[in-house]
Amino acid sequence: MGEYSRRNFLKGSVVGLAAMAGAGALAGCAPKGAGSGGGAAKDGMTYADTIEWNGEYDVVVVGFGGAGAVAARYAAEEGARVLLIDKAPLGNEGGNTRYCGQLIVYSEDKEAMKKYYAGLAAGHDLPEDVLETYCQGLTETKQMLINDFDVPEENFQHWKDDCSLQPLIAHFLPEYPEIEGGEALDLISVNREEQGFSHLWKAYRKKIDSMSDKIDVWCNAPATHLFQDPVSKAVIGLTVEKDGEPVNVRALNGVVLSCGGFENNKTMVEGYLGLSKFTVSGTLFNTGDGIKLASEVGADFWHMEAYEGNCFHFGGVSFPIKETEHSLRSVMNNPYLVSGSYVVVGDDGQRYMT
Numbered sequence: 001m002g003e004y005s006r007r008n009f010l011k012g013s014v015v016g017l018a019a020m021a022g023a024g025a026l027a028g029c030a031p032k033g034a035g036s037g038g039g040a041a042k043d044g045m046t047y048a049d050t051i052e053w054n055g056e057y058d059v060v061v062v063g064f065g066g067a068g069a070v071a072a073r074y075a076a077e078e079g080a081r082v083l084l085i086d087k088a089p090l091g092n093e094g095g096n097t098r099y100c101g102q103l104i105v106y107s108e109d110k111e112a113m114k115k116y117y118a119g120l121a122a123g124h125d126l127p128e129d130v131l132e133t134y135c136q137g138l139t140e141t142k143q144m145l146i147n148d149f150d151v152p153e154e155n156f157q158h159w160k161d162d163c164s165l166q167p168l169i170a171h172f173l174p175e176y177p178e179i180e181g182g183e184a185l186d187l188i189s190v191n192r193e194e195q196g197f198s199h200l201w202k203a204y205r206k207k208i209d210s211m212s213d214k215i216d217v218w219c220n221a222p223a224t225h226l227f228q229d230p231v232s233k234a235v236i237g238l239t240v241e242k243d244g245e246p247v248n249v250r251a252l253n254g255v256v257l258s259c260g261g262f263e264n265n266k267t268m269v270e271g272y273l274g275l276s277k278f279t280v281s282g283t284l285f286n287t288g289d290g291i292k293l294a295s296e297v298g299a300d301f302w303h304m305e306a307y308e309g310n311c312f313h314f315g316g317v318s319f320p321i322k323e324t325e326h327s328l329r330s331v332m333n334n335p336y337l338v339s340g341s342y343v344v345v346g347d348d349g350q351r352y353m354t
C-alpha cells in the first residue's frame with residue numbers, strides 16, 4: 001500500500017516543481033524581448049516573424065488550477081498582461097485544486113519541515129535548493145493567502161489544534177510520525193465552518209476574477225503546441241485550441257506550464273507508474289499534456305515513477321482500510337472508510353471510485 005501513499009506525495013510534488021522550473025528555464029527566463037525571436041534574426045526576419053500570431057500577451061499560464069492561479073496572479077501584479085487558459089469547459093476549470101480535500105500543509109518551523117520532507121523523499125535525489133524553496137513556501141502559505149488572496153485570518157482552521165470536526169484528519173498530523181520533523185507539521189484550511197467544498201479554489205477564482213483588467217481567462221482552451229525559437233531556445237508562444245479552433249498566441253515573457261499531472265492518460269499511467277487497473281478521482285482533464293508540451297521543447301524529466309495516491313482508486317477491488325494503518329487514508333470523513341470497502345458515486349451517476 002505504501003506505493004500509493006502520501007509518502008510519494010513529495011516525490012510527486014517535486015515532479016511538479018521540476019516541471020515548473022523547467023518551464024521557467026525554457027521560457028520565463030528569456031530576457032525581455034527574447035520572446036520576439038531576437039535570437040534567430042536572418043535577413044531582418046526573426047523566427048517569430050514567420051508565425052501567424054492571433055494574439056499577444058506578456059505571459060501565458062497553461063492550466064487554471066491552484067498553481068496556475070498563483071502564477072497568473074503574481075505575474076499580473078508585476079505588470080504583465082496575462083492569459084490564463086484551461087482545457088476544461090467553463091465550470092469545470094480548477095483541476096484537482098477544485099476537487100481536492102482543500103487541506104494545506106503548513107508549518108512555522110522550516111528546519112523541521114526540511115527534515116520531514118527530506119525523510120519523505122528518502123532514496124530520491126532532492127536538491128537542497130528545491131527542499132529549501134518548498135519548505136520556505138510551507139511557512140508562508142497562510143500569510144500569502146491572507147495578504148494576496150484576501151482570505152480573512154479568522155477563517156482559517158488549524159487542524160492540529162482541533163480535529164473534532166473531522167477526526168480522520170488527525171491521521172495526517174503527521175502522516176509518518178516516525179520521520180523526524182513531522183511533529184511541526186500542521187494542516188490548515190480556509191473555511192472554519194465547512195471542510196472541503198472547494199473553498200481554497202473559490203478564493204483563487206475570486207482573486208483572478210477581481211484582476212480581470214490584467215488577466216484574461218479562456219476555458220475550453222487546451223494548449224496543444226509550444227513555439228520555440230530554434231536559436232535562443234526561448235519559448236515564444238503557443239497554439240491554443242480555443243473552442244476547437246487553433247489560435248496562435250505570442251508570449252513575450254514566457255509560458256508557464258501548470259497543467260497538472262497525467263492521471264487520466266492511461267498510456268502514461270501504465271508506462272510511468274506500471275498501473276493498469278484503477279479509476280481516477282479528481283479532474284478528468286489532466287492527461288499529461290504538460291509532459292508532452294515540455295518534451296516538445298527538450299525538457300528533461302525526473303521522478304516520473306512517483307505519484308500522489310489521492311488521484312487513483314483501483315477499479316474492481318475495494319480496499320478495507322484499517323483505522324490503525326498509516327499507509328492509505330482518505331480525508332473524506334465517512335465512517336465506512338475506516339471500517340470496510342466503499343464505492344463513491346458522483347451525483348450525476350456517471351462516475352465512481354472504489
Ligand SMILES: Cc1cc2nc3c(=O)[nH]c(=O)nc-3n(C[C@H](O)[C@H](O)[C@H](O)COP(=O)(O)OP(=O)(O)OC[C@H]3O[C@@H](n4cnc5c(N)ncnc54)[C@H](O)[C@@H]3O)c2cc1C
Binds near residue numbers: 098261
Ligand atoms: C481527490 C483528491 C484529494 C486531494 N486532496 C488534497 C488535499 O487535501 N491537500 C493537498 O495539498 N492536496 C490534495 N490533493 C492533491 C492536489 O489536489 C494537487 O496536488 C493540486 O491541486 C495540484 O494543483 P495544480 O494546479 O498543479 O493542478 P490542477 O489543480 O490539477 O490543475 C491543472 C489544470 O490544468 C488544466 N489542463 C490540463 N491540460 C491542459 C492543457 N493542455 N491546456 C490547458 N489546461 C490544461 C486542467 O484542466 C486543470 O484545470 C488531492 C488530489 C485529489 C485528486
